[in-house]
Amino acid sequence: MLDHFPAADLIQVNLCADLNVKLETAYGSSFRFWRSRARLFEGYPTNLSEPPHRDCHVKSESEVVAMSIESAAFERVLSRHGRDPHALVQILRETQALMGWLPRSLLSAMARELKLTLAHVEGVAGFYRFFHTRPMGRLRVLFSDNITDRMLGSEALMADLCARLGIKPGQVSADGRVSVDQTSCTGLCDQGPALLVNHHHVITRLDAPRVAQLAELIRAEVPVPQWPADWFAIDHNIRRADVLLGMPLAPGAAIAAALARGAQAMLDDMKRSNLRGRGGAGFAAGLKWELCRNATGSIPGTAPGSTHYVVCNADEGEPGTFKDRVLLARHADEVFEGMTVAALVIGARQGLLYLRGEYRYLLEHLQAVLQRRRDQNLLGSAILGRAGFDFDIAIHVGAGAYVCGEESALIESLEGKRGTPRIRPPFPVEQGYLGQPTIVNNVETFCAASHIAAQGGAWWAGIGTHQSTGTKIHSVSGDCERPGLYEYPFGTRIDQILEDCGARDTQAVQVGGPSGVCLSAFEFDRRIAFEDVPSAGAFMVFDCTRDMFEVARNFAHFFAHESCGFCTPCRVGTALVVKRLDKLANATGGGRGSRHDLDVLFELDLLLHGTTHCGLGASACNPLRDTIIKFRPAYERRLESLHFEPGFDLDAELSIARRMTGRDDPAAHLEISP
Amino acid sequence: MSDVHDMDDMRAAPGSPATFSLDGQDVEFQAGETLIEAATRAGRYIPHLCWHPDFHPHGSCRLCTVKVNGRAGAACTMQAAAGQEVQSDTAELNAQRKTLLQMLFVEGNHFCPSCEKSGNCLLQATAYQMGMEGPHFEQFYPNRPVDASHPDLLLDFNRCILCELCVRASRDVDGKSVFAIGGHGIHTHLLVNSDSGRLGDADMALGDRAASICPVGVILPKRRGFAIPIGQRRFDQAPVSQQTQGDGDSP
Ligand SMILES: Cc1cc2nc3c(=O)[nH]c(=O)nc-3n(C[C@H](O)[C@H](O)[C@H](O)COP(=O)(O)O)c2cc1C
Ligand code: SF4
Ligand code: SF4
Ligand code: FES
Ligand code: FES
Numbered sequence: 001m002l003d004h005f006p007a008a009d010l011i012q013v014n015l016c017a018d019l020n021v022k023l024e025t026a027y028g029s030s031f032r033f034w035r036s037r038a039r040l041f042e043g044y045p046t047n048l049s050e051p052p053h054r055d056c057h058v059k060s061e062s063e064v065v066a067m068s069i070e071s072a073a074f075e076r077v078l079s080r081h082g083r084d085p086h087a088l089v090q091i092l093r094e095t096q097a098l099m100g101w102l103p104r105s106l107l108s109a110m111a112r113e114l115k116l117t118l119a120h121v122e123g124v125a126g127f128y129r130f131f132h133t134r135p136m137g138r139l140r141v142l143f144s145d146n147i148t149d150r151m152l153g154s155e156a157l158m159a160d161l162c163a164r165l166g167i168k169p170g171q172v173s174a175d176g177r178v179s180v181d182q183t184s185c186t187g188l189c190d191q192g193p194a195l196l197v198n199h200h201h202v203i204t205r206l207d208a209p210r211v212a213q214l215a216e217l218i219r220a221e222v223p224v225p226q227w228p229a230d231w232f233a234i235d236h237n238i239r240r241a242d243v244l245l246g247m248p249l250a251p252g253a254a255i256a257a258a259l260a261r262g263a264q265a266m267l268d269d270m271k272r273s274n275l276r277g278r279g280g281a282g283f284a285a286g287l288k289w290e291l292c293r294n295a296t297g298s299i300p301g302t303a304p305g306s307t308h309y310v311v312c313n314a315d316e317g318e319p320g321t322f323k324d325r326v327l328l329a330r331h332a333d334e335v336f337e338g339m340t341v342a343a344l345v346i347g348a349r350q351g352l353l354y355l356r357g358e359y360r361y362l363l364e365h366l367q368a369v370l371q372r373r374r375d376q377n378l379l380g381s382a383i384l385g386r387a388g389f390d391f392d393i394a395i396h397v398g399a400g401a402y403v404c405g406e407e408s409a410l411i412e413s414l415e416g417k418r419g420t421p422r423i424r425p426p427f428p429v430e431q432g433y434l435g436q437p438t439i440v441n442n443v444e445t446f447c448a449a450s451h452i453a454a455q456g457g458a459w460w461a462g463i464g465t466h467q468s469t470g471t472k473i474h475s476v477s478g479d480c481e482r483p484g485l486y487e488y489p490f491g492t493r494i495d496q497i498l499e500d501c502g503a504r505d506t507q508a509v510q511v512g513g514p515s516g517v518c519l520s521a522f523e524f525d526r527r528i529a530f531e532d533v534p535s536a537g538a539f540m541v542f543d544c545t546r547d548m549f550e551v552a553r554n555f556a557h558f559f560a561h562e563s564c565g566f567c568t569p570c571r572v573g574t575a576l577v578v579k580r581l582d583k584l585a586n587a588t589g590g591g592r593g594s595r596h597d598l599d600v601l602f603e604l605d606l607l608l609h610g611t612t613h614c615g616l617g618a619s620a621c622n623p624l625r626d627t628i629i630k631f632r633p634a635y636e637r638r639l640e641s642l643h644f645e646p647g648f649d650l651d652a653e654l655s656i657a658r659r660m661t662g663r664d665d666p667a668a669h670l671e672i673s674p
Numbered sequence: 675m676s677d678v679h680d681m682d683d684m685r686a687a688p689g690s691p692a693t694f695s696l697d698g699q700d701v702e703f704q705a706g707e708t709l710i711e712a713a714t715r716a717g718r719y720i721p722h723l724c725w726h727p728d729f730h731p732h733g734s735c736r737l738c739t740v741k742v743n744g745r746a747g748a749a750c751t752m753q754a755a756a757g758q759e760v761q762s763d764t765a766e767l768n769a770q771r772k773t774l775l776q777m778l779f780v781e782g783n784h785f786c787p788s789c790e791k792s793g794n795c796l797l798q799a800t801a802y803q804m805g806m807e808g809p810h811f812e813q814f815y816p817n818r819p820v821d822a823s824h825p826d827l828l829l830d831f832n833r834c835i836l837c838e839l840c841v842r843a844s845r846d847v848d849g850k851s852v853f854a855i856g857g858h859g860i861h862t863h864l865l866v867n868s869d870s871g872r873l874g875d876a877d878m879a880l881g882d883r884a885a886s887i888c889p890v891g892v893i894l895p896k897r898r899g900f901a902i903p904i905g906q907r908r909f910d911q912a913p914v915s916q917q918t919q920g921d922g923d924s925p
Contacts, residue, residue: 108869117851117854117867118867118868118869119851119852119853119854119856119865119866119867119868119871120851120854120867122854122856122865122871123854123855123856123865126856126857126858126865127856127857127858128858129858401858418855418858423731423733423751425753560859560860561859562859563858563859563860564858564859565836565855565857565858565859565860565861565862566734566862567733567734567735567736568734568735568736568737568774568777568778568835569736569774569777571781571836571859571860571862572777572778572780572781572860573777574859574860575814575859575860576777576811576812579812600811603773607770607773607774610739610746610770611736611739611746611770611774612736613733613734613736613748
């Protein structure tokens, strides 16, 4: 192992041993560790303007030093995962938590150890937004950049922090101490503006005094655990509770009920409940479980269907959605219980929970709940004494990639690859994780399943509407007095939710996040239901003072940032949309736009709808189309003329010529404004 | 909602020649064939860039998007099924294809007149076929350095359309996995597997399948250049739509 670190023997051995002890006790979080390591990175080149690839990387002395210091800890990460190439994303994550970033020489060592090619490892590392293949600040600050954070002033706060630290967003400070940048919605919209520290801790409710104090703490290199504890407080903000949030189940109750019924009867009850998936697509959960139960996987070299998997989708990447965060924090038992009931039905022995990287701070809590459940015989072998009913759950932590919420991309990521959606069919129920039949369900779906197991499918079907049974949790944020979670039976009117959350002068509501639908005031009598307004759980409120163009532009940037880059229409199309909207928005073109720009945007919307490989690209233009149609004045204000207008001001370009010729008469101007 | 509903499609019954209709004409297919495989065997052209008959379908360029019973799908990944009504050569779909081609052109740096691949380039030929006359969109002008480190091969990343044919050829035929994909979104790019990240240090030879598979002008043999003069090249002879059997490698 050590022979991969040529300079190992050059290092002060004491420092090395000392660090490894600390690493062991404070994996990933200790600031002391950062400090003791800090010197080693000084002087490392931090040129961010280099092209991000193919730079022939000569190992600097400090890199070699840093690497050898980490070698023992790195070895522990590798052996913890049994050198399994399928664990590559976890190995990258845990190694980066030790190092702060992932030097090429380390990727190279990882490739050798896992028997992968370096290019493969590099390609996976380069896919996830939270992995860094060039040096970052010893402290990494990421401001959540959802529109709701912006509405609460996040942009000015980030500018303030950067000014105080003397850096620009996206840059590392000259002393290597800190880097500040933005990240997609961190799921704290009801208590924003929020930021993420070292991809691990979150700070909520940022304001000017907090930012001023934060700058001081960063400058003084005060360890994160010594920062004011109330900064890290995360509230659940449960405003309206129904079945899922208000009727907690005793651990084991649902499993016992399911066992008493038997697997087939439990499946029948799931189908009777008519529960539809809560992750967005709304596929019938019972039918999915049945397809998986009946499927025999067909991966060469393994017995067909020898193993089935239960996967819980806790990627919750849709901006404005934070219900799964609260369910995991407050109702983890019901989520794991639902997964266990599913395991009984489909015959799975292994479950996996895919936790989004932004929710890393929930990991210890979730592990503790899992351990308690093992101790209670609710996981492990012979669950509740039933011989042969063996099931356990492992947690996989993501690394900042919204597309990994798409179920087949999620499975790729679980297998240690880039999160590129698969060609379907085959669907995961036929060939999912490691080619085996797999169900992927949302956190809330599993939570609901545990209640259905406990109280019966008919009871659940009696709540909500005929086509949309049960309750739905809404993550309410934006312009309202009481942001937080609101659980209602399906069929609830939009204006009811608006009234309950204390929204006034509401101009628009974005239901289901950017991929969902933007409703304007004349639609507030519509109802949340699969047959009317479906929702994956976000409910962002915009009052009359908000510029809906800026809302759409923020969402466009989100999709371009999160496109996996696999298919042409989404990879290039989302970038083109951003270019157009930025042109319209002053950012590059002085607020100059024309009808032609709107035509191009409509054309891109149509194209993405009809040609992309996955749902991300297909819905990437939804907010654009909705807002152009429903809030057209917000766009027209930005149109200079109804004809083509270039991205630059032609007349202004002529000013040099005018100065040189000393002319300023009307004939020396291209066009006289009316 | 689309999670599972394609699963009960009608596969061809063994023995009996099953057909689907492509733009109104019947096409026979064999069990397990995709739409584009069956169409190509029948001498019918469905525009494509990332598909190649010798390799697993990839589904990334989306040029082959057709409508099957009114729903859009990629002909290179969709299984043929009896009775499907497939539309491909329609004004709407060809307009979409033209836009996709324009996207690929502005995403990279394509100066066809000075490109060695001109006339043999599938991107260029398909653009002619779809009647593309200009870029339509603003150019991205990415900064992508050329890799000339290999003694026999040149890599000009400026023209890469990320079809991953080289990735598949090197992995599945050559058994070398010289290429991989890195980055994400608009910054997605091709990676070379070597310590330096350069082709000269990679396990790649002129005779590898991956060396001749690139449909555009990225992976080029050195010192061959303009051996066949422009005007006498593959797509100078006949448009791409008349060469459906000719999806061979680079001449
Ligand atoms: C781009 C994209 C992102 C998605 N993100 C999530 C997510 O964060 N959480 C989730 O549960 N489902 C997400 N989905 C939906 C999943 O693909 C899948 O349908 C869902 O997890 C199935 O669970 P359900 O049936 O319980 O809803 C996403 C889909 C797409 C296309
Ligand atoms: S639509 Fe295409 S590029 Fe976009 S995320 Fe899906 S597969 Fe990736
Ligand atoms: S180099 Fe050529 S073959 Fe490889 S991905 Fe790029 S365009 Fe395709
Ligand atoms: S040829 Fe079908 S997507 Fe490229
Ligand atoms: S002419 Fe197509 S890449 Fe050169």
